[in-house]
Amino acid sequence: MDLKVHYYYCLHFLPKVSKQTLKFMKLIAIILFAACLQVSARGYSQITLSETNVPLQKVFQEIQQQSGYDFVSTYETLQEAGNITVKVRNVSLQKALEECFKGKPLIYVIIGKTVVVRTEEKTEYNASTTISTMALTPPPVEIHGRVVNQNGVPLQNVSVLISGTKTGTTTDKDGRFTLTVSNNKNIVLEISSVGYRTKNVNVGGQTDINIILELEVTGLSDVVVVGYGTQKKADVTGAITTISPDEFKSIPSTDVAQALEGKVAGLNITQSNAIPGVSPSILIRGQNSISANTSPLVVLDGVPYSGDVNNINPNDIAVISVLKGPSATAIYGTRGSNGVILVTTKKGKRGKASISYNGYAGTGTYSHELKPSSPQQYLQKYKWYQLETNVPQNQLSPVPNAPGGNEYLNYEAGKTVNWLKEVSQPAYITDNNLSISGASDNVSYYISGEFLKQRGIVKGYNFGRNNIRANIDAKLTEYLKVGTDLSYDAQNYDGGQADLLMAEEMSPYGTLYNGDGTYAEYPDNPELLYTNPLLPLYLDRISRYKRLDGLGYAILTPSNIAGGLDFLKGLEYRLNASYSYDPSQNYTYQGRAAGSTQNGNANLDDETDANWLIENILSYQRDFGVNHIDFTGLYSAQKFNTFTFRGAANGFINDLLSYNNLAAGATQSASSNATSYTLLSQMARINYSYKNTYLLTLTARRDGYSAFGDSTSKYGLFPSIGVGWNIANEKFMENLKAINNFKLRASYGKTGNQAILPNQTTTTDATVLYPFNGLSTIGTVPSVLGNTNLHWETSTTLDIGTDFSLLDRRLSGTIDFYHNDTKGLLLKRQLPTITGYSNVWANLGETTNQGIEISLNSMNIKTRNFRWESGVVFATNRNRIVDLYGNKQSDLGNRWFIGHPINVIYDYKKTGIWQTSDSAQSATFNAKPGDIKFADLSGPNGKPDGVINASDMSILGSPDPKWTGGLTNIFYYKNFNLRIFVQTVQGVLQSNNQLNWIDLAGRRNIPAGLTYWTPENKNNSSPALSYTNTFGYGFPQNASFTRLKDVTLTYSLPASMLSKTGLSELSVYLSGTNLYTWTPWFGWDPEATYLPRGSTGASTNFPQERSIVLGVNITLR
């Protein structure tokens, strides 16, 4: 066959050859076939030439030495050619000759190991080209290959097609195939199989190829991870969203939650404080609890995880499932109410060992910068301030500081400080990940390590993470498989941190340094309200978290035991045992330079958490004709222990010992605290499907929790039911080819929130210290009134949804509607203080959440070289308080209102600014021109009373978004792919502390661009500087935003180029995060919470960062 092909080519070309050369051609045609084979058998010699202006024969000699080919030519020919210049490196003979003859009237023919060179004849056919092409056509090659799935299982009947042709074959039962091709260098094999993602393999000269096919995410036979097992996506009745690592692979997020922001409908992730290494908050389907934890339960590799998602290296993640509906979450009982995030880490894949490196480095700046006023603006502001506060003209001072003060002296000397610049620095991040994985017949392994280092935009904010993971599975016998997932994670947040808020409010005429070069404690001395924002850099601070997780499991499959227990086919018993150990250290030393008023304060804070879990899982799965049954049962026990230790000392001789020797302090104090709780659980789930069309899921979980009150049984029961109908599988749908998949599903069930922390149900005293004769004496005072009836919060949820894919899966999506009713909310019920206590925990309140979630994925354009895919998510949630204390009464003190969301902005309604022209009217409201004009909505009698007081406050909105959305567009062009993600959060009202100076407008700097009312520049939106906000108005403002969140451009080296390097993957990406934000909000990033002076956490305000990173993924196989 090979010969025929070549012969055909020869014949095909021959007629094109001119008659003059025909004779010659015939002569050589006979020996041609052998020559072809020989050349290709030897492969192409690699020739390197570097000759300048030399005779042709010299070049021929060189080529002959390098390749072994002889040259035949005439003297005239060579003379005619003259001298040539040629420079090539490692090229084929053909290429070398072409370079030599470039621009010369010469042609060549290769016969055997001889190159015949002669003068080109002016004919209409370029004989030399055709002949040389013919001569160089390589012989046919046989390619062998094997196709397996992710678990190394051979795949039969997989189609293997040469891309762009109709030539192809299919795999046998061992997954093997053989293809004979004319050329194995420049062809691409298209490997496809139903349910798997089609893969294009660049053969690149290989003759033995191993191919792993991955499950197609949108495919029908896709398997999703559900609680305590996996399930075919088509069979799922609950609301589950699966996210593949592709979604965050090239986004340089230090934790998974950041990477998921905006990408899953109903998963609301907010980075209210962007301090490096601090995880955002996660809320699934709105807030249903008021006092209890609202974060979802994280389950890592099947085991409830007590750590932070931040402890998980995103590079190790194979897949994430977000469980939202009751059918999916009810099996997590008292911990299921807030939704569940299942994280599965990678396992070793069958085939050759692979070594992967993923690294990135980048830099960052403020994403939405808010500059403080310049010195000129600051002076102008102070001038206006004095005029408005009626300081007589002849007494005006240029700066708030009196003559003699630092600020005044600096003003006179013209010395200014750009405080924002002083506290800022270019951020950087570097991350290095290395993983080794592979599998043999019986053992698979995945071992990885990470080294991450990050420096924030504000000085002193550092984050480092070192992470090691080893996932090892071994099949000991046919019936017993054991494995372990081990991971160690160390996080480091060390360092004193500069204070951004102080930098913003500090006078530009402050003093940065003392005479001796140290930071001045009070830059505006004698103003003591504002301390140097850089002073905290003098703080010695250790902040480290470590975490060790170990999971060991054994899976017993009795039916595989030799001797035959066939009747037990489908039965599996799994034992999970896990342990985690989680110590953290927070040590600080505030020395004199850092502003200690007690000759140095050392504080040590150690916390150790440990937790063990044992789970017994029995599962049974079997098909009986068209009936499929799947049962899972669980019995588990878990215990958590927490121990904290705190030590403190102050009064040190000098600051040399830092926090290392508490005994060197004049006074020491120590405290410790221990808590412990246990959980005992049983769970059962039955999945039944009939003809893959009618689906039923029944689950029930019973959880016992030690912290529930002694007057309860300590057990809660949480049942759920889910039904599904795969309409596309019905006979009557057979003709509707446009619909590939169409499922309706509904689920209804109960989940819980265990809500209560340990030791909340008993009445306890607190210990205090009181001095007698200079000696500390222990005192006890009543502290907590117990309630022995405390139990879980219960959420009852109805979820109705549909999954569909249309038009040959070009368009697929999921739509869910849910209604959630949470009762027995744990609330601190206020008590008359006559009891001696101000509150007691009780299960009282009720909230509802209802919403719609839509996710759509589409393949907009699909051609050979270009693909455009889009993904849209949309979610809206309506949160309402139904009852609080059992009497349908709102709680004004806590700003909780029946019929409204848990979080509201309850404030006065600003209608404008009092102008000079309406001073008569403003006076009746005790206001002066320049003050905020509030709407007189009501009074004690429910009617406007001409007085602005608390009765004029109303609900203006909620800081919870009305709706959120995300749009991902991915463009694939050849080896490039561009991913653009836009996030939007709409309908957010937030109090804006930037607009609120309280009574400090005269004493602090204000942001540049912030307008204020003056008699000369009257506006109707911002008050005058003299306004002191005696109403405590919060200045609510629209904080909705749309953000160009991530843009990532990836280039993957084509397989043909990779083959020369021995790599199986090499891709380079450039990624930008938080690139641009559209928002009406004035201030730092609208997503970030910016706390005002004096509130806890104000010294660590940290706005969002815009970062650009360059990364590389390399895999060696």
Place this chain on the structure above:
Amino acid sequence: MKKYFIYTLILASVVITFASCQKSFLKENLYSSYAPETLSDSLGVESSLSGLYYNFSQWYTYSGEQGWLCVWQGGTDIAYPVQPVGWEIPYTNYSLLISTDGAAQHAWQWAYRLISDANTIVQTLHSSATEKAISEAGRNEDEAEARFFRGLAYEKLATFFGAVPLITTPVSGPETDFTRTSLDSVNSQIISDLSFAAQYLPDVNNVKSNSAGKMYERVNKAAAQQELAVAYLRTGDPTDALVQTQAIIGSGDFSLIDKRYGVDLSQPGDYYHDMFIYGNERRSQGNSEAIWVLEQENPSTVNGGISDDAQMRRVWGAAYYQMPGMIICDSLGGRGIGRMRLNDWVLYGLYQNGDIRNSQYNIKRNYYYNNPTYAKYGQLIMPGDGGSVKNDTLFKICGETTKWFAFDPNDLFGYATIKDIIVMRLGETYLLQAEAQVDLGNYADAATSINVLRQRAFANYPAQGMITAADIQSSGNQGLDFILDERARELVAEENRRETLMRMGLLYERVENHIAPSEEASAGLLPYPIQELTNDKAKYLPIPQSEIELNKDAVLSQNTGY
């Protein structure tokens, strides 16, 4: 072999599972806090008693609202707020004094917390466990201490609110069905508690000791007697009040300070001022006049030295640091904010010449520029001084009491005022005695009582300072005005002036006479004039609205006027 392995594995897992499948697995243990019933032995009771002091002291040290201390002084006859923060404002503009008042609620809460604390101790002392652990004498002494605080808390409640719910046993759950008990019942509970305390508390020389000596800062018999005298005076029983004050004076355990002593002997000053210097204030430090002092220690040297960050220096101290040419220093008492100022009546009309209580060491009126870089360094600050910024000698550096001067060189900003708190001293005993005598119409004896203080206050007594029965009798309110004037002279910035006025039922009248029509107000120099004070509002504070609302199973009636 394989099978045995499997069976072993299954067996092991079953054992592990069911070993934990016991009820005890879900039992909860308290590891880090005490349940009240575990504090029944002598050490347990002793720690509960210490807790009483901690809770009690927070009346003085509470820092959550800086205006808290001003509530009890500003807007009375002696002082008014000039840089108010919040809570004190309704106590000048009474139209704002409504049932949701913050200060009223805080006072209420403070008292009931103390009562609950004491009730728990009293109940524990009558438990069989404690009866076995502590002798009867010991239990009586402990109960006396607990009931002292309970009586004191009810005394404050009765003074401020009138009839209040009377609770004498600890609550066991979330009770919400309280009603106001008659004032008579509350009064008899107070008398009973304080009488018990006066009977069983040790006298000052026999208080309990710790390893550093006698704990004079624990309450003693005289403290109970003094509080009992106050209660008798309020309830219209001057005869019994007199018995108590005479017992204190007659015990000979206390004597007025009339000689210089203590830590600042080498510094210029006087003996009255010596009493208010940190390091001199306690009995063990030579203050023989002290009946009951709350100790405060700098937390940088004593753990738990303060129960909160007391604000006295900041509210009383002049805000001189805000003046050009002034820097914070020790001799000016550290950093004050001048939240309120003494009124002109106190500064210019109250004292006679020669009264030591008005010496430059006790009321500071003159300030000198103390910043060496300032042009006028060393010169007296005059009104209207200053270059581009004028000095304010009216509000920021007007005359101030030095009783709360405090300075920590390591802490210029000084959030906390770390200074002992003199709760009761013999000087006041004479004034209570005089008040009882006035109530009984015995003006001559009242004059004698007051002259004891006058003799101490005037260097050339009796040439200067001596008063007569007629001086008292001729003053307003059948002589009580003189008592109040003398209390202001002796106890300014020490006594809770509002409490005294409310106890005597003279708040309305004194405010009307001393502040409302004053020249300061008419000259516009009183930034927060007294407005809309009514007799009802002067009589009682409002029952906190939240208490009324939270007490959902019974009605707590509101005081008239709210």
